[in-house]
Amino acid sequence: xxxxxxKDLILYSGLIILGLAAPxxxxxxxxxxxxxxxxxxxxxxWNLQGGEMGYNSFGNILFYGLGMYLTASVQxxxxxxxxxxxxxxxxxxxxxxxxxxxxxxxxxxxxxxxVPTIVAGAIGYAILGLRGHYFAICTLGLGIAxxxxxxxxxxxxAGQGFTTPPFPAEIVDPEARGQFFYFLSFLxxxxxxxxxKYIYGSRFRLILNAIRDNEDKAEAMGIQTMKYKIxxxxxxxxxxxxxxxxxxxxxxxxxxxxxxxxxxxxxxFMVLMAILGGKGTLWGPIIGATLFHFxxxxxxxxxxxxxxxxxxxxxxxxxxxxxxxxxxxxxxKYPDKFGEVIDEKDRKAQVELK
Amino acid sequence: xxxxxxxxxxxxxxxxxxxxLLGILFALIAYGMALQWxxxxxxxxxxxxxxxxxxxxxxxMYLVGxxxxxxxxxxxxxxxxxxxxxxxxxxxxVVDRDLFISILATFGIAIVFQQLMNFxxxxxxxxxxxxxxxTMLFDNSVxxxxxxxxxxxxxxxxxxxxxIYMKKSRLGRxxxxxxxxxxxxxxxxxDTEKVYAATFGINxxxxxxxxxxxxxxxxxxxxxxLPYTVRSFMIVIVAGxxxxxxxxxxxxxxxxxxxxxxxxxxxxxRIGAVFMLLVxxxxxxxxxxxKKREYLK
Numbered sequence: 297x298x299x300x301x302x303k304d305l306i307l308y309s310g311l312i313i314l315g316l317a318a319p320x321x322x323x324x325x326x327x328x329x330x331x332x333x334x335x336x337x338x339x340x341x342w343n344l345q346g347g348e349m350g351y352n353s354f355g356n357i358l359f360y361g362l363g364m365y366l367t368a369s370v371q372x373x374x375x376x377x378x379x380x381x382x383x384x385x386x387x388x389x390x391x392x393x394x395x396x397x398x399x400x401x402x403x404x405x406x407x408x409x410x411v412p413t414i415v416a417g418a419i420g421y422a423i424l425g426l427r428g429h430y431f432a433i434c435t436l437g438l439g440i441a442x443x444x445x446x447x448x449x450x451x452x453x454a455g456q457g458f459t460t461p462p463f464p465a466e467i468v469d470p471e472a473r474g475q476f477f478y479f480l481s482f483l484x485x486x487x488x489x490x491x492x493k494y495i496y497g498s499r500f501r502l503i504l505n506a507i508r509d510n511e512d513k514a515e516a517m518g519i520q521t522m523k524y525k526i527x528x529x530x531x532x533x534x535x536x537x538x539x540x541x542x543x544x545x546x547x548x549x550x551x552x553x554x555x556x557x558x559x560x561x562x563x564x565f566m567v568l569m570a571i572l573g574g575k576g577t578l579w580g581p582i583i584g585a586t587l588f589h590f591x592x593x594x595x596x597x598x599x600x601x602x603x604x605x606x607x608x609x610x611x612x613x614x615x616x617x618x619x620x621x622x623x624x625x626x627x628x629k630y631p632d633k634f635g636e637v638i639d640e641k642d643r644k645a646q647v648e649l650k
Numbered sequence: 651x652x653x654x655x656x657x658x659x660x661x662x663x664x665x666x667x668x669x670x671l672l673g674i675l676f677a678l679i680a681y682g683m684a685l686q687w688x689x690x691x692x693x694x695x696x697x698x699x700x701x702x703x704x705x706x707x708x709x710x711m712y713l714v715g716x717x718x719x720x721x722x723x724x725x726x727x728x729x730x731x732x733x734x735x736x737x738x739x740x741x742x743x744v745v746d747r748d749l750f751i752s753i754l755a756t757f758g759i760a761i762v763f764q765q766l767m768n769f770x771x772x773x774x775x776x777x778x779x780x781x782x783x784x785t786m787l788f789d790n791s792v793x794x795x796x797x798x799x800x801x802x803x804x805x806x807x808x809x810x811x812x813x814i815y816m817k818k819s820r821l822g823r824x825x826x827x828x829x830x831x832x833x834x835x836x837x838x839x840x841d842t843e844k845v846y847a848a849t850f851g852i853n854x855x856x857x858x859x860x861x862x863x864x865x866x867x868x869x870x871x872x873x874x875x876l877p878y879t880v881r882s883f884m885i886v887i888v889a890g891x892x893x894x895x896x897x898x899x900x901x902x903x904x905x906x907x908x909x910x911x912x913x914x915x916x917x918x919x920r921i922g923a924v925f926m927l928l929v930x931x932x933x934x935x936x937x938x939x940x941k942k943r944e945y946l947k
Contacts, residue, residue, distance in 0.1 A: 333917065336708030352750045358653055360767055374724055385855045408684070422936065422937070423929075423933065423939055425933075425936040425945065426932055426933075426936050426945070427945050428749060428750070429693055429750060429753055430887075430932055430936075432749075432750055432753055433693070433753070433880075433883060433928070433932070434928070434929055434932045434933075436880075436928050437880060437925040437926075437928040437932075438925070440876065440880075440921075441925035441926045441927045441928075441929065444918075444919065444921045445919065445924065445926075446924040447922075448918040448919050448922065454918075458924065485905040499736070544722050560761065562763075564757065570752075578904070587821045601769070602765075604761050604762075604764070604765035605761075605762050605765045605766060607758075607760060607761055608758040608759065608760070608761035608762030608763075608765065609758070611754060611757060611758030611759070611761065612755050612758040612759060612762075612929075614753045615742060615755045615758065616740060616746075616751070616755055619747075619751055
């Protein structure tokens, strides 16, 4: 990767300052901004294996949901009996103190990041041996199966859902909850960006691209493709789990199929956002997620009830007419300018590969 | 084991009969999927939603006072045109593309269909009463709704009819030619565009029949389409494309699996079990093929 260029430095510091100032500038939209951060993280990490590795997964929602349930379970289970908590449903018999709440969510997020990563590693060998559409359908099945199974397990609330611990009542500042979750998600976003950016400058990314372009040849060249595929998927799982944990705390209520393993919303969103922005680019998923979020929040309220119809039509239009996404379209239109915006070395390397 | 099914072995007979009759219905849907997969090389995630739409057509007939069994004739006719329109609008643009694009595009179509059905027919679970009564077997210990027998019977008739049609008719021959080699068929004067539209229409019509049968045997709900898609996908990958006896047998096998899973794991895990079976089948085949250094294509 080398040194960070001056221009990039200005861009990044500008974005970070904007990110830090955002909850104060747009204090009414803190929840929306948190959503945006989470969406960007999901799109960016989906892109890592969907766009770079060419393994289009519908099942990253599995890690997201897993992270969500794990965070909440750990947060409750550390201090109180979990079964009684979920059984009492909305009626709170136990109250977290401030310290307990933050300890719980901290440990919970840690678990939510690690366990999905391990799960991805464990099932990776079996699942990633499937290619193309078989992988897509298999992961779709995994995501939905997880939702159905979680909906039948009593200790995590089964069909009636799981209320996550409410934000400690001792903190009276009404802004505090929104700010806490925003900065948490922003931190994860920065982490994810730095990580993905690092991967974009590394040999690992070239290997992933080799797998995408021709897996058999990559294997023939002596690359242990399975190992890299699993690592690539584990990277996605790590951030999906974290994102899920944050969303669980933010929403405050976990339902097995409508919130956690929400293949109809989040599961599709992350694929759609990455494609909208442009698969296989660093900035594509970020731009795609931002555009998508603005579109969604702007239109959802005007077309109440019709939002899923609009979503379905949007999917069809994007997939059929813009499969290369915004960045792909720009790249075709202004190849010269594009080379300067994106890391020159990466582009050259890509051209050479082609 | 204190499970009910092991205490009362007669339930096994019940589950087996239910499963086989249900499996024939699944096989009909799977046959449609195999047809369009083989001919057009697309995977249609909206398959299950076409089934449910077909079911709602029969249910609408039931609401206006016509016997829902007539749906097995009316529904495929309407669904043929729905399928044809769908092809002209969206599918023709994804036929020659990457399979992932067809998966995602049809996923979008599925969402639109679900939501539109939710608007028109409401989010309640509905069923069209056929009032065919039930058959009691084995000293009244096994109950078999006549509607299920009727459904299996109609499915078999339609499947056989379609096989004969594909073998004998001009369009059937054109469809088979296109499936073998689209380019060669085009050179020899087959209008492949028409063939594709007809194939998708026939697939939708089969879904319509299956949906009408489901409306009288099982229940309808706008959001239960996806399990039907996955079931038919599973049957197709087990049986292979264009092997009708295998499709029928693996359909029945799936039906049996589901009924037994229902008794053993509990009804709340039924759909979960179907999806897990999909994962297991794919992983099993993957390991089997990887011994020969191959992978699922």
